[in-house]
Amino acid sequence: MPHSIEKVLVIGASGLVGGHLVRQLLTEGRTVHCLARDATRVQELADAGCEVTTGDILDPAAVATALESVQAVYICIHTLSPQAHSSSGQNFMDVETAGIQNVINGCRDVGIRRLMYVTSIGVATDARSAWVCGRAQIEQRLFATGLDVTVIRPGMIIGRGGTGFDAVARGARGRAAIVLGRGTQRFRTIAVDDMAYYLAGVLDDPRSFGHHYDVGSDDVMTIGEMIDVAAERLGRRRPVKVHLPGRLLRSAAPLIERATSMPRGAMTGLVDSLQVDMSGDPKPIRLILSRTPQTYRQAIEHALR
Numbered sequence: 001m002p003h004s005i006e007k008v009l010v011i012g013a014s015g016l017v018g019g020h021l022v023r024q025l026l027t028e029g030r031t032v033h034c035l036a037r038d039a040t041r042v043q044e045l046a047d048a049g050c051e052v053t054t055g056d057i058l059d060p061a062a063v064a065t066a067l068e069s070v071q072a073v074y075i076c077i078h079t080l081s082p083q084a085h086s087s088s089g090q091n092f093m094d095v096e097t098a099g100i101q102n103v104i105n106g107c108r109d110v111g112i113r114r115l116m117y118v119t120s121i122g123v124a125t126d127a128r129s130a131w132v133c134g135r136a137q138i139e140q141r142l143f144a145t146g147l148d149v150t151v152i153r154p155g156m157i158i159g160r161g162g163t164g165f166d167a168v169a170r171g172a173r174g175r176a177a178i179v180l181g182r183g184t185q186r187f188r189t190i191a192v193d194d195m196a197y198y199l200a201g202v203l204d205d206p207r208s209f210g211h212h213y214d215v216g217s218d219d220v221m222t223i224g225e226m227i228d229v230a231a232e233r234l235g236r237r238r239p240v241k242v243h244l245p246g247r248l249l250r251s252a253a254p255l256i257e258r259a260t261s262m263p264r265g266a267m268t269g270l271v272d273s274l275q276v277d278m279s280g281d282p283k284p285i286r287l288i289l290s291r292t293p294q295t296y297r298q299a300i301e302h303a304l305r
């Protein structure tokens with residue numbers, strides 16, 4: 001069956017979610033374009049047929065070029081990673097807000113109506129974390145544009161290359177596993193393939209316009225529980241959990257940000273987000289996309305291979 005939307009732009013294709021999404025869309029027979037800061041990081045996708053514009057979401061000209069001739073846009077970025085303007089002290093949420101405003105402006109200029117944005121379960125405008133609160137504000141701003149917007153919110157994405165899951169896998173392979181904070185935060189897990197299924201699935205579906213959806217399996221777990229199940233799967237003993245207190249991380253945040261080239265505020269935003277319950281409600285999206293999501297155990301079978 002022909003798709004009503006043939007050509008899409010994925011921003012964040014070098015990342016875990018964006019990369020899987022591009023492959024899913026190509027498999028469905030769509031034409032896919034991506035905006036990537038470093039073309040070498042999307043070479044495999046280019047080899048698979050994805051067109052590439054090199055550029056930063058903060059660059060309106062690059063965003064405008066990437067938007068040429070597409071009918072829909074996915075934004076799958078997070079700005080905790082090093083940013084071009086970090087050295088000038090630009091806050092990580094300012095980068096995301098300004099970048100997404102570039103996308104909104106670019107869509108309006110060329111008449112693109114369909115836009116999808118990936119955030120996280122638990123985003124809320126009254127949250128303490130600048131990350132969690134800032135993203136809720138961006139969601140609101142997007143819904144207020146009048147464009148056909150859908151927001152997809154995962155909890156913990158299970159897939160090799162994901163920052164969260166790689167830490168789980170690393171912990172499971174060692175004798176001791178580092179856990180940020182008290183480790184009581186609960187996450188709904190989702191296999192990265194299911195994440196790509198939901199993102200691709202809403203693309204042509206007008207029922208999803210103007211909605212945000214929590215997505216995930218029926219498994220809600222702490223990081224420690226995820227590590228222990230992964231260790232069991234690997235045939236290893238459960239590692240000792242070494243907790244890094246939130247207060248310590250918060251006071252060392254500026255230092256950590258400088259040492260790791262994280263943009264300003266990113267570490268504090270991350271630590272403050274450890275308070276957020278990320279279990280959410282995955283039922284509403286299942287009313288329109290009915291595939292049964294993989295359990296955590298099924299998802300790690302693939303991710304740990």
Ligand SMILES: NC(=O)c1ccc[n+]([C@@H]2O[C@H](COP(=O)([O-])OP(=O)(O)OC[C@H]3O[C@@H](n4cnc5c(N)ncnc54)[C@H](OP(=O)(O)O)[C@@H]3O)[C@@H](O)[C@H]2O)c1
Binds near residue numbers: 018036
């Ligand atoms: N992974 C999880 O467990 C998880 C859980 C909940 C929510 N999420 C959400 O899912 C979304 C995707 O996450 P992910 O795990 O796929 O992240 P990821 O693997 O770290 O990828 C992030 C992507 O953002 C791109 N990016 C960052 N800053 C950019 C900029 N200024 N201009 C253009 N691109 C930029 C990165 O490009 P470069 O390659 O150039 O750095 C990369 O492609 C994010 O919204 C994240 O918060 C993820």
